[in-house]
Amino acid sequence: MTLLQVDGASKRFGNLVAIHDVSLTIEPGELRAIIGPNGAGKTTFFNLVSGLFAPTSGSIRFEGRDISALAPDERVRRGMARTFQITEIFPDLSVADNIRVAVEIAAGYRLRPWLAGKARRAVAERVAELLSLSGLADKAHVRAGALSHGDQRAAEIMMSLALKPRLLMLDEPTAGMGDQETYDIARLIRRLHRREGLTIMLIEHDMRVVFNLADRIMVLAEGKVLAEGPPQEIAESEKVQGAYLGKAAA
Amino acid sequence: MRRGRAFDAAVCVILLFMPFWMGAIGGYTELATRIVVMGLAAMSLNFLLGFTGVLSFGHAAYFGLGAYGAAMAIKYLDAGTIPAIGLGVVVATIAAMVIGALIVRLRGVYFAMVTIAFGQVFYFIAFRWNAVTGGDDGLTGWHRLPIDFGFARLDIFQNDKAFYYFALAIFAICVGAMAVLLNSPFGRSLIAIRENERRARFLGVPIEWHVWLSFVISCLFVSVAGALYALLNNFTDPRALRFDLSGNFVIMAVLGGMRSFWGPLIGAAIFVALQDYVSSHTENWMSVIGLVFVLVVRFFPRGVLGMLRSGAKA
Numbered sequence: 001m002t003l004l005q006v007d008g009a010s011k012r013f014g015n016l017v018a019i020h021d022v023s024l025t026i027e028p029g030e031l032r033a034i035i036g037p038n039g040a041g042k043t044t045f046f047n048l049v050s051g052l053f054a055p056t057s058g059s060i061r062f063e064g065r066d067i068s069a070l071a072p073d074e075r076v077r078r079g080m081a082r083t084f085q086i087t088e089i090f091p092d093l094s095v096a097d098n099i100r101v102a103v104e105i106a107a108g109y110r111l112r113p114w115l116a117g118k119a120r121r122a123v124a125e126r127v128a129e130l131l132s133l134s135g136l137a138d139k140a141h142v143r144a145g146a147l148s149h150g151d152q153r154a155a156e157i158m159m160s161l162a163l164k165p166r167l168l169m170l171d172e173p174t175a176g177m178g179d180q181e182t183y184d185i186a187r188l189i190r191r192l193h194r195r196e197g198l199t200i201m202l203i204e205h206d207m208r209v210v211f212n213l214a215d216r217i218m219v220l221a222e223g224k225v226l227a228e229g230p231p232q233e234i235a236e237s238e239k240v241q242g243a244y245l246g247k248a249a250a
Numbered sequence: 251m252r253r254g255r256a257f258d259a260a261v262c263v264i265l266l267f268m269p270f271w272m273g274a275i276g277g278y279t280e281l282a283t284r285i286v287v288m289g290l291a292a293m294s295l296n297f298l299l300g301f302t303g304v305l306s307f308g309h310a311a312y313f314g315l316g317a318y319g320a321a322m323a324i325k326y327l328d329a330g331t332i333p334a335i336g337l338g339v340v341v342a343t344i345a346a347m348v349i350g351a352l353i354v355r356l357r358g359v360y361f362a363m364v365t366i367a368f369g370q371v372f373y374f375i376a377f378r379w380n381a382v383t384g385g386d387d388g389l390t391g392w393h394r395l396p397i398d399f400g401f402a403r404l405d406i407f408q409n410d411k412a413f414y415y416f417a418l419a420i421f422a423i424c425v426g427a428m429a430v431l432l433n434s435p436f437g438r439s440l441i442a443i444r445e446n447e448r449r450a451r452f453l454g455v456p457i458e459w460h461v462w463l464s465f466v467i468s469c470l471f472v473s474v475a476g477a478l479y480a481l482l483n484n485f486t487d488p489r490a491l492r493f494d495l496s497g498n499f500v501i502m503a504v505l506g507g508m509r510s511f512w513g514p515l516i517g518a519a520i521f522v523a524l525q526d527y528v529s530s531h532t533e534n535w536m537s538v539i540g541l542v543f544v545l546v547v548r549f550f551p552r553g554v555l556g557m558l559r560s561g562a563k564a
């Protein structure tokens with residue numbers, strides 16, 4: 001079954017049409033990149049899909065069900081998780097506690113005033129597992145706010161991963177990072193996709209990352225879909241080169 | 251962690267013997283009881299303020315409802331001490347459930363403003379409804395009653411030390427319950443909301459529902475403090491509901507340190523002791539507390555306990 005199906009979604013802010021008639025389908029196991037010049041509406045599109053605001057028109061279906069009117073936390077409970085361009089973590093909690101909160105919520109414990117020893121051990125094991133997957137195990141007890149930018153981003157991805165999402169949305173995961181950090185994050189994303197079979201939709205500016213990772217690419221420009229297809233096709237498209245890659249190179 | 255446990259134990263010992271050492275430093279048992287009761291109120295407020303990140307300036311409303319509920323149960327219904335406290339708490343908690351549902355979508359200063367507004371509604375009811383509440387003069391003509399356990403009798407009316415330990419026992423139950431809650435997955439979801447509401451929402455936490463629960467729990471415990479306060483004074487008046495008392499709770503929490511569990515208790519102790527000492531010299535005791543407050547916030551933004559902690563580390 002198609003995992004995510006967006007049909008003719010538009011978003012208007014007053015007179016500004018931020019997203020105009022965008023359609024997209026994502027199949028399970030896919031890694032989809034969304035690229036486009038600044039102000040193309042990529043993050044707005046993410047916000048529509050994740051529920052930060054509702055589309056002005058069009059529909060969003062997740063696993064066949066219309067979710068256009070659902071609150072963000074309800075969409076999360078149906079299997080969507082996302083990260084943000086500006087990392088959103090719990091700065092005053094330790095890295096381990098950041099992930100623990102996510103693990104407990106994912107396990108359905110968020111209203112529990114008490115956890116039995118067995119459940120507590122299961123949570124601790126899952127936290128340890130995610131910490132080692134992220135490479136943050138040696139920083140487990142560091143305040144998350146004191147981590148480097150790249151480590152904060154890795155922690156945020158791990159929190160989203162703790163939810164065992166069926167769709168993981170990453171908004172510019174390598175933004176503002178050096179080469180080494182970019183490489184580490186790209187490797188993490190590749191591992192999540194290839195090894196864990198996770199379906200991922202990501203917005204990215206770093207073309208090396210995009211063309212290395214993506215199965216398919218959607219190009220947005222001025223709120224509209226400019227092109228859509230496998231990386232090879234996008235790289236060769238004159239339309240894309242003219243509107244985007246050319247501009248970026250200039 | 252180990253130092254945290256040692257600190258918990260120290261607080262317990264200090265509280266357990268407070269009526270005995272209070273006299274040595276110029277205090278008296280009733281002052282000790284007031285510290286415990288106000289400490290409970292400030293810690294209850296801090297459940298919402300310090301551990302959920304939501305500021306209420308209307309907690310006196312639920313403190314006062316607890317006070318009036320308990321006082322009226324004794325005066326009009328001849329209720330025993332425990333049922334009277336129970337009635338005050340039930341009335342206040344129901345009010346908190348209804349008002350909480352109305353305001354839980356608001357944030358920041360809007361939330362604080364509306365909590366004041368709702369609080370003042372209760373104040374004016376108590377102020378105006380002379381026949382039932384005693385109006386401005388307060389509710390008199392009743393006093394707390396000895397508790398009969400069947401096998402034993404605790405005379406909390408005549409014996410002020412007995413009442414201190416009665417209040418301390420209830421304080422311990424409430425504070426213990428809050429500590430368990432804050433160390434649970436539910437408590438961590440509240441701290442998550444304080445730390446980053448957007449991240450909490452995008453982990454799947456229905457924020458409004460959790461903030462509502464935190465508000466109601468916080469109001470429930472503050473109403474216990476209110477009921478104890480009425481019993482302590484054998485009296486209650488509309489000032490127990492007024493927004494300046496809500497402000498005092500906030501001052502106690504911030505003064506002691508709202509990020510720490512015990513901070514508000516220490517803030518309450520400083521506040522109550524200063525109030526007691528300074529008000530015997532001048533009517534303008536609030537200006538002294540205000541000065542202390544400004545100095546603490548200016549130099550130790552994490553409160554007195556935050557200052558002690560960082561001092562211990564250095």
